[in-house]
Amino acid sequence: MKILVVDDSLTMRRILKTTLRRLGYDNFDEAPDGAVALTKMEGIDFVITDWNMPNMDGLTLVTTLRKDPVYKKIPIIMVTTEAGREDIIEAIKNGVNNYIVKPFTPEILKQKIDQTLQKL
Amino acid sequence: MEIDKILNPFKDSVIHVFNTMLNLEPLAEDAINVLEREITSDITGTIGVIGDITGTASVRFPRALACRIASLMMGTEIHEINNVVKDAIGEIANMVTGGAKGILIQLHEISYKLAIPTVILGSDHTLSYPTGITVKAIPFIIDDQKFYLEICLKNGE
Numbered sequence: 001m002k003i004l005v006v007d008d009s010l011t012m013r014r015i016l017k018t019t020l021r022r023l024g025y026d027n028f029d030e031a032p033d034g035a036v037a038l039t040k041m042e043g044i045d046f047v048i049t050d051w052n053m054p055n056m057d058g059l060t061l062v063t064t065l066r067k068d069p070v071y072k073k074i075p076i077i078m079v080t081t082e083a084g085r086e087d088i089i090e091a092i093k094n095g096v097n098n099y100i101v102k103p104f105t106p107e108i109l110k111q112k113i114d115q116t117l118q119k120l
Numbered sequence: 121m122e123i124d125k126i127l128n129p130f131k132d133s134v135i136h137v138f139n140t141m142l143n144l145e146p147l148a149e150d151a152i153n154v155l156e157r158e159i160t161s162d163i164t165g166t167i168g169v170i171g172d173i174t175g176t177a178s179v180r181f182p183r184a185l186a187c188r189i190a191s192l193m194m195g196t197e198i199h200e201i202n203n204v205v206k207d208a209i210g211e212i213a214n215m216v217t218g219g220a221k222g223i224l225i226q227l228h229e230i231s232y233k234l235a236i237p238t239v240i241l242g243s244d245h246t247l248s249y250p251t252g253i254t255v256k257a258i259p260f261i262i263d264d265q266k267f268y269l270e271i272c273l274k275n276g277e
């Protein structure tokens with residue numbers, strides 16, 4: 001399974017990649033915003049994306065992917081600090097499969113990925 | 121809205137971020153009025169917020185502690201302030217402000233939007249605010265190092 005990690009923060013991308021590697025996933029690509037992510041979608045099976053990013057934010061990335069027949073059903077987890085309930089509802093309405101609030105532990109990331117894959 | 125009511129969720133959020141992301145246990149001291157006692161730092165991560173409360177929230181570190189935080193986040197030793205340290209401190213500010221929002225919604229139904237983090241560098245720099253505005257800070261201690269959460273927030277847009 002090839003995972004695309006999308007976050008404007010280099011540190012956050014590193015933390016996500018390190019955690020994913022520890023969980024046994026070692027095939028991934030990364031992008032600093034939604035616009036770059038869209039150019040790297042080929043061969044991607046799973047998207048983990050930040051919400052707040054310059055150029056193109058996570059929500060726009062999700063809406064764009066959901067309109068594309070190829071990526072209409074690709075699993076997407078949104079990772080963000082926006083801990084508000086209304087944001088979670090908005091993200092899910094727009095097609096996000098699951099949601100992680102930063103800061104998170106490796107256990108939470110694992111749990112969310114497993115949950116998402118089970119529900120497919 | 122009293123600034124003290126806002127301060128506590130931010131304090132809890134700082135502690136939560138440090139526990140979860142860095143495995144560190146910062147000890148909070150009593151809040152201080154920044155207009156009476158100016159605070160200096162070498163690196164500051166600031167987030168603008170707008171909504172039910174508006175203003176800025178900042179996390180402010182001495183050089184050595186900022187490098188230690190970035191080293192923990194990246195899993196490599198970093199000894200100087202570079203782009204990675206700047207990014208890490210911006211992300212700490214982002215997580216602290218986002219986490220505080222989650223608590224403020226639940227406790228007081230206060231919500232806001234976050235801007236992209238800004239990072240300010242400079243040995244012993246201070247921050248300036250408009251006159252007549254309340255600015256509060258909470259000092260935190262990790263081992264022998266001290267950092268600050270500094271907030272300047274008022275009602276409405």
Ligand SMILES: [Mg+2]
Nearest residue numbers: 008050052053
């Ligand atoms: Mg971000």
